[in-house]
Amino acid sequence: MHFKELNLIPPVIKAINKAGYEKPTEIQYQSIPHILKGNDIIGCAQTGTGKTASFAIPILQLLQQNSSAQKNIRTLVLTPTRELAIQISENFKIYGAFLPLTHTAIYGGVPQNKQIAIINKGVDILIATPGRLLDLMSQGCVNISQIEILVLDEADRMLDMGFVNDVKKILKKVPEKRQTLFFSATMPPDIRKFAQTILNQPKEINVTPVSSTAQTVKQSVYFVEKDEKLNLLVTILEDQSIKRSLVFSRTKHGADKLVRKLVKAGISAAAIHGNKSQNARQKALDDFKKSSIRILIATDIAARGIDIDELPHVINYELPNVPETYVHRIGRTGRAGSSGVAVSFCDKDQKKDLHNIQKLIGFNMPVIPQN
Ligand SMILES: Nc1ncnc2c1ncn2[C@@H]1O[C@H](COP(=O)(O)OP(=O)(O)OP(=O)(O)O)[C@@H](O)[C@H]1O
Numbered sequence: 001m002h003f004k005e006l007n008l009i010p011p012v013i014k015a016i017n018k019a020g021y022e023k024p025t026e027i028q029y030q031s032i033p034h035i036l037k038g039n040d041i042i043g044c045a046q047t048g049t050g051k052t053a054s055f056a057i058p059i060l061q062l063l064q065q066n067s068s069a070q071k072n073i074r075t076l077v078l079t080p081t082r083e084l085a086i087q088i089s090e091n092f093k094i095y096g097a098f099l100p101l102t103h104t105a106i107y108g109g110v111p112q113n114k115q116i117a118i119i120n121k122g123v124d125i126l127i128a129t130p131g132r133l134l135d136l137m138s139q140g141c142v143n144i145s146q147i148e149i150l151v152l153d154e155a156d157r158m159l160d161m162g163f164v165n166d167v168k169k170i171l172k173k174v175p176e177k178r179q180t181l182f183f184s185a186t187m188p189p190d191i192r193k194f195a196q197t198i199l200n201q202p203k204e205i206n207v208t209p210v211s212s213t214a215q216t217v218k219q220s221v222y223f224v225e226k227d228e229k230l231n232l233l234v235t236i237l238e239d240q241s242i243k244r245s246l247v248f249s250r251t252k253h254g255a256d257k258l259v260r261k262l263v264k265a266g267i268s269a270a271a272i273h274g275n276k277s278q279n280a281r282q283k284a285l286d287d288f289k290k291s292s293i294r295i296l297i298a299t300d301i302a303a304r305g306i307d308i309d310e311l312p313h314v315i316n317y318e319l320p321n322v323p324e325t326y327v328h329r330i331g332r333t334g335r336a337g338s339s340g341v342a343v344s345f346c347d348k349d350q351k352k353d354l355h356n357i358q359k360l361i362g363f364n365m366p367v368i369p370q371n
Contacts, residue, residue, distance in 0.1 A: 047331020
């Protein structure tokens with residue numbers, strides 16, 4: 001199967017070729033035709049399998065084919081984190097390289113003037129985190145009353161407690177007649193039910209069992225006492241054959257503390273979490289992406305969607321208490337067919353969390369004995 005068989009227009013095919021993709025992934029192959037037909041979609045596929053292109057490619061094509069003389073926002077993509085908004089915007093840039101369509105990302109933590117100036121020039125596709133979008137809407141700087149396509153990326157996260165009120169407010173301002181697309185690697189049943197109230201006769205595309213982890217990630221767990229965790233972390237990371245590792249911590253404070261301890265042990269590390277300025281967040285991520293730091297300690301703001309080329313290793317210093325979060329965290333490795341390793345630390349207070357995670361992913365992880 002080639003992208004050509006998906007009835008894509010030449011400028012889109014040209015951009016896909018330039019990106020170096022040989023063939024569509026399963027989720028792309030299954031969702032692109034439905035989206036091109038104008039259907040609503042719930043798309044579930046494992047982490048790192050190209051869900052972004054599954055919506056970005058057909059959206060670009062639809063906007064191009066039904067081109068409008070007006071300069072209004074025609075597609076809105078909602079996404080939970082600022083880093084992800086930037087990344088999705090970069091994806092639209094790649095796939096839309098040979099099309100005249102414009103796009104931009106708006107997100108909090110940075111001044112709004114530049115964002116407003118770009119919107120005022122006219123954009124076809126707006127990628128937004130909900131808070132900044134509502135902010136700019138309330139100031140009259142953004143009008144989403146003409147959108148044709150609405151995307152909820154990481155849909156279950158967008159509709160969980162932290163975001164649901166914001167999303168409901170946004171939904172009141174978009175036209176009822178629209179195409180709505182939901183994408184995520186995880187989709188808990190209650191969220192799926194709620195989704196049905198927003199979508200119109202959606203096609204469900206489940207490429208693999210919902211919430212399953214990518215086969216490309218080798219998972220294991222250490223049972224470790226709380227006061228032994230730091231030593232274990234240092235021992236693991238001293239192994240220089242691990243080129244880079246992303247370490248998840250449950251708290252911002254815990255993340256900072258780990259950075260200090262690792263730096264003291266001679267291991268270069270930086271943290272990314274919600275108490276840092278947006279510039280510091282982006283810098284930590286960029287430094288990690290270009291390998292100027294070897295270890296990035298993150299809270300769950302980096303759990304979803306973030307695509308880091310050749311990231312071989314993820315550590316859960318603590319297990320997350322929401323099992324779906326585990327699936328997203330370890331999905332930062334083993335992307336686009338490459339292989340990855342994910343190790344988790346489990347102390348005696350976290351046995352229940354481990355149980356819930358293993359129930360969700362449908363298997364028990366091998367336990368690594370400590371010597
Ligand atoms: N058809 C393809 N062939 C090769 N690589 C691809 C293809 N489609 C996407 N990719 C690459 O795969 C990587 C993962 O894609 P993407 O970030 O969209 O994954 P995802 O399914 O959204 O993951 P997550 O659930 O973690 O958000 C990206 O680096 C992207 O460039």
